[in-house]
Amino acid sequence: MWKSIAVAGLIAGLNASAYATATVGEPAPEFAGTDTQGKQHRLSDYRGKTVVLEWTNHDCPYVRKHYGSGNMQAQQKAATDAGVVWLSIISSAQGKQGHVRPAQADALTESRNASPSSVILDTSGDIGRVYGAKTTPHMYIVNGDGTLVYKGGIDSIPTSNPDDIANAKQYVKVALDELAAGQPIADAVTRPYGCSVKY
Amino acid sequence: MHLTRRLLRILLLWLLGTSLAHADGTAMETPHARVQLLTASESIAPGETLWAGLRFDLIPHWHVYWRNPGDSGEPPRIRWQLPAGWQAGDVHWPVPTRIDVGPLTNYGYEHEVVFLVPITAPGDLPSDSDVQITADATWLVCKEECIPEEGRFTATLRSTASAAAQQPAQWVAQAQARWPTPFSGAADYSLLPDGMMRLRLRDAAASIEAVNDLWFASNEWGPVSSSAKQTWTRDDGDLVLTLPPGDGPLQPEQSLAGLLVVEGDTADEVRGFTLNATALAPTPVGTTTDSASVSLWLAIGFAVLGGLILNLMPCVLPVLSIKVLGLIGHANGDARRHGAAFVVGVLVTFAALAGLLLLLRAGGTALGWGFQLQEPAVVLGLMYLMLALALNLSGVFSIGNRVMGAGQQLADRQGIAGSVATGVLAVVVATPCTAPFMGTALGFAMTRPVGEAMAVFLALGAGFALPMLLLSTWPSLLKRVPKPGPWMETLRRLLAFPMFGAALWLLWVLSQQVDASAFAMALSGALLLAFALWWIGLARERHGQRALAMATLVGAIIIGGLAAREAPPDPSNLTADAWSSVRVAELQREGKAVFVNFTAAWCITCKVNEQVALSSPRIESALRKADVVYLKGDWTKRDAAIGAELQRYGRSGVPLYVLHPADGTNPIVLPQLLTENLVLEALEQL
Numbered sequence: 049m050w051k052s053i054a055v056a057g058l059i060a061g062l063n064a065s066a067y068a069t070a071t072v073g074e075p076a077p078e079f080a081g082t083d084t085q086g087k088q089h090r091l092s093d094y095r096g097k098t099v100v101l102e103w104t105n106h107d108c109p110y111v112r113k114h115y116g117s118g119n120m121q122a123q124q125k126a127a128t129d130a131g132v133v134w135l136s137i138i139s140s141a142q143g144k145q146g147h148v149r150p151a152q153a154d155a156l157t158e159s160r161n162a163s164p165s166s167v168i169l170d171t172s173g174d175i176g177r178v179y180g181a182k183t184t185p186h187m188y189i190v191n192g193d194g195t196l197v198y199k200g201g202i203d204s205i206p207t208s209n210p211d212d213i214a215n216a217k218q219y220v221k222v223a224l225d226e227l228a229a230g231q232p233i234a235d236a237v238t239r240p241y242g243c244s245v246k247y
Numbered sequence: 248m249h250l251t252r253r254l255l256r257i258l259l260l261w262l263l264g265t266s267l268a269h270a271d272g273t274a275m276e277t278p279h280a281r282v283q284l285l286t287a288s289e290s291i292a293p294g295e296t297l298w299a300g301l302r303f304d305l306i307p308h309w310h311v312y313w314r315n316p317g318d319s320g321e322p323p324r325i326r327w328q329l330p331a332g333w334q335a336g337d338v339h340w341p342v343p344t345r346i347d348v349g350p351l352t353n354y355g356y357e358h359e360v361v362f363l364v365p366i367t368a369p370g371d372l373p374s375d376s377d378v379q380i381t382a383d384a385t386w387l388v389c390k391e392e393c394i395p396e397e398g399r400f401t402a403t404l405r406s407t408a409s410a411a412a413q414q415p416a417q418w419v420a421q422a423q424a425r426w427p428t429p430f431s432g433a434a435d436y437s438l439l440p441d442g443m444m445r446l447r448l449r450d451a452a453a454s455i456e457a458v459n460d461l462w463f464a465s466n467e468w469g470p471v472s473s474s475a476k477q478t479w480t481r482d483d484g485d486l487v488l489t490l491p492p493g494d495g496p497l498q499p500e501q502s503l504a505g506l507l508v509v510e511g512d513t514a515d516e517v518r519g520f521t522l523n524a525t526a527l528a529p530t531p532v533g534t535t536t537d538s539a540s541v542s543l544w545l546a547i548g549f550a551v552l553g554g555l556i557l558n559l560m561p562c563v564l565p566v567l568s569i570k571v572l573g574l575i576g577h578a579n580g581d582a583r584r585h586g587a588a589f590v591v592g593v594l595v596t597f598a599a600l601a602g603l604l605l606l607l608r609a610g611g612t613a614l615g616w617g618f619q620l621q622e623p624a625v626v627l628g629l630m631y632l633m634l635a636l637a638l639n640l641s642g643v644f645s646i647g648n649r650v651m652g653a654g655q656q657l658a659d660r661q662g663i664a665g666s667v668a669t670g671v672l673a674v675v676v677a678t679p680c681t682a683p684f685m686g687t688a689l690g691f692a693m694t695r696p697v698g699e700a701m702a703v704f705l706a707l708g709a710g711f712a713l714p715m716l717l718l719s720t721w722p723s724l725l726k727r728v729p730k731p732g733p734w735m736e737t738l739r740r741l742l743a744f745p746m747f748g749a750a751l752w753l754l755w756v757l758s759q760q761v762d763a764s765a766f767a768m769a770l771s772g773a774l775l776l777a778f779a780l781w782w783i784g785l786a787r788e789r790h791g792q793r794a795l796a797m798a799t800l801v802g803a804i805i806i807g808g809l810a811a812r813e814a815p816p817d818p819s820n821l822t823a824d825a826w827s828s829v830r831v832a833e834l835q836r837e838g839k840a841v842f843v844n845f846t847a848a849w850c851i852t853c854k855v856n857e858q859v860a861l862s863s864p865r866i867e868s869a870l871r872k873a874d875v876v877y878l879k880g881d882w883t884k885r886d887a888a889i890g891a892e893l894q895r896y897g898r899s900g901v902p903l904y905v906l907h908p909a910d911g912t913n914p915i916v917l918p919q920l921l922t923e924n925l926v927l928e929a930l931e932q933l
Contacts, residue, residue, distance in 0.1 A: 174397045244393075
């Protein structure tokens with residue numbers, strides 16, 4: 049209870065002070081969010097595990113590029129199979145594009161054969177604002193210590209054309225591999241691209 | 248069934264966005280825009296360049312993007328299909344507007360926009376034929392939601408033998424009117440301690456008068472945040488913008504390329520300026536005053552005042568006192584000429600030092616005043632100079648046999664040249680004192696263009712030379728100085744002490760820069776120097792011995808030189824955190840191997856090992872490659888934890904080198920005498 053209040057206060061404080069406070073190399077901002085099953089998730093629940101945060105909006109053409117081609121699902125599956133926690137986060141506000149009710153979100157997961165660990169509905173946009181999430185997709189990786197080690201795009205070619213996926217460097221996949229191998233992450237901050245998050 | 252329907256719907260949505268975009272031709276309609284390929288003329292001559300434009304007429308509230316789309320979005324892309332020999336240039340981007348989407352900001356265009364591209368025909372274009380140029384374009388059109396669209400546009404050009412004198416098409420002129428123009432003044436930027444960037448547009452007042460608002464956008468994603476608030480002020484003729492950094496900051500020395508947009512009171516009064524701001528060295532640490540807010544005249548004033556005060560500094564005062572004593576001798580003679588010569592010596596030396604500093608700054612080295620003191624050889628040289636002057640003042644030796652000693656000699660024997668030399672010497676001995684207290688003026692000078700910086704340095708020199716100038720210009724003032732007499736000798740010996748003090752201070756500085764053995768050598772050199780100077784004083788009349796004394800002096804200088812060469816190559820080569828057993832365990836849990844160096848400042852073997860083996864770049868890269876963390880346990884002072892750890896390895900002292908593998912298995916202990924290869928081999932065992 050007190051922890052929730054502290055987290056809420058922290059988030060509100062960060063929110064008021066500045067936009068985009070998530071800095072690579074520093075502790076990833078703590079958040080509390082509810083998934084489609086009504087379950088609460090805190091980042092600190094996953095200490096010791098690698099966590100991927102994926103901002104998403106199923107109506108965005110750039111998200112469709114990566115789900116339509118199966119790229120996102122494949123990355124989710126490979127990551128979760130390796131013990132990584134993959135949280136898809138929907139920050140679309142009520143009435144905005146991409147906003148979904150829990151059942152709709154689950155249906156999307158099922159229909160697209162996606163494999164996130166959970167889908168968090170961030171209707172207030174609090175988590176997105178604390179992290180400075182700007183686009184869909186916008187990707188973050190938090191290591192087992194709770195340090196933010198990657199933020200940026202899903203890959204290196206900022207278009208909505210699925211044909212470009214084959215030629216792009218898959219930043220998240222590469223970063224997860226580097227993290228697993230204990231190597232430093234070469235591209236730790238990249239340009240996120242896509243539609244704006246619909247706060 | 249359920250799944251199929253959903254897939255169909257997604258497919259349908261996809262098609263809706265893109266399906267209407269495939270008709271060939273010069274124009275097409277999408278649900279959000281009418282898009283058209285235009286050419287400035289219907290005909291083209293061999294080698295001629297004409298404008299082709301992709302024109303967008305957008306439905307209300309929808310937009311397309313600038314080259315850097317901002318927080319989200321994507322700029323239009325055009326791929327040209329041209330006959331062999333034809334060339335298409337880059338898109339010329341009109342000045343965009345800021346489009347806010349919730350907390351995010353995009354750069355783009357609403358209503359109507361034309362992207363112009365220069366198309367060049369080959370020189371051997373056969374005349375009187377039709378040539379087709381085709382543009383495959385993709386673009387993203389957004390309101391809040393975004394739709395990718397694409398189209399293929401074809402235009403036909405008639406080739407002619409020679410270019411007809413044509414009026415440029417009206418639409419080309421209109422499109423060009425929305426281009427940014429190059430900023431006429433100079434622009435530079437610097438990083439502020441709080442991480443913000445300060446962009447300064449020099450002499451901007453003339454080109455930018457009516458301003459309602461202005462903002463800056465970088466050409467590429469990264470250096471500048473698109474959505475965070477920018478502020479701007481005027482400073483004399485300059486405009487100063489404070490820019491919040493983006494997620495992809497510039498590397499040091501990289502210039503900042505972008506667009507300055509100036510908004511007047513109405514939408515028509517929007518002008519854009521392209522600029523490429525050069526990187527300034529970061530504001531030197533210790534200059535707390537905001538140097539940008541100091542105007543040039545104020546800085547010059549501070550500099551004159553600072554130079555004046557500099558005369559009273561312990562390093563300088565003795566030298567100048569000698570000079571004044573010298574002038575007393577000239578009171579009725581040509582004091583004025585000597586004074587002027589002294590001023591020349593001071594100003595030339597200041598200009599030379601400032602010139603060197605500015606040259607290095609232009610070369611990209613981040614320097615502050617006092618940079619010369621970062622070089623141990625310079626510190627050592629200055630220390631020996633101070634020591635020699637102090638010994639001279641205290642009467643250990645004098646180059647002449649006269650009561651006035653060296654200062655008098657300098658002034659007398661070499662005449663005017665001697666006075667110039669005294670000026671040079673005064674500045675050289677003053678440099679250590681300049682650093683601590685001239686913050687504001689120097690900080691200002693470091694961030695300004697060469698001319699202004701030089702003016703500040705010369706003002707500093709002028710202030711420094713001012714007392715001497717006054718005394719020599721009005722020699723009657725000298726008459727107020729007490730008459731020559733034995734008191735002068737007493738004063739001279741007294742003044743030796745601030746000089747010794749300055750030498751001691753420089754030794755302390757040196758002790759921060761070199762290791763113990765080099766420091767010991769520097770001290771030996773000082774002893775030998777003192778001895779040689781004493782001998783020289785003694786042997787003045789006896790020539791044979793004088794040669795021996797000179798040889799001793801040379802010996803002192805060589806030892807000094809060796810001491811300076813002994814300086815560690817670069818202590819930052821291999822940075823180490825402090826050792827603790829907790830830290831080692833922590834790092835191992837993170838899956839990292841750890842190399843621990845137990846050392847002490849007084850341990851010669853440790854220092855030798857560090858010099859010979861540990862500071863080599865090969866070791867550094869091997870450590871990095873093997874992902875080994877380097878820790879140092881410093882036993883210079885008593886430390887129970889380190890003592891216990893040494894005992895664990897059966898040692899009673901340093902050096903001790905331990906390599907802990909990441910998996911927590913038995914640590915590898917290295918020998919007490921290291922070589923580079925020994926360390927590399929040990930690292931390979933991991």
